[in-house]
Amino acid sequence: MLYLKSIGTPLVLVMALFALGGCEQAEKSAQQMLNQAAESAKQAIDKTNEAAQQALSEATGSEKTDKEDSKDADGQKI
Known part of the structure; x- marks a missing residue:
């Protein structure tokens, strides 16, 4: 079964179009x-x-918050 979202499907369709017609429209x-x-x-x-x-x-924002929480009111590390 072909899935349209797979990268292989467009490639297969392109090759089929070239094989069938080879015209400019294809x-x-x-x-x-x-x-x-x-x-x-x-x-x-x-x-x-x-x-x-x-x-x-x-x-990184949560790490900064954690570091700030570990300091007391004077800015000294607890």
């Missing part, structure tokens, strides 16, 4: 499909990067 369709796959991959990478940055920010 080439344009294949290029459009590859561009869409590339854009989807870019969006996934951007979202992953954003989530990683947020997680890192939260992790």
Whole structure:
């Protein structure tokens, strides 16, 4: 069963289009499909990067809070 979100499916479809016709329209369709796959991959990478940055920010923010909690009112470490 083919899954449209897999990277192999667009490649198989592109190869099938070239094998069937080889005409300009098939080439344009294949290029459009590859561009869409590339854009989807870019969006996934951007979202992953954003989530990683947020997680890192939260992790470093909580460490600073923990260090500040271990000091008394005069700023001296307990």
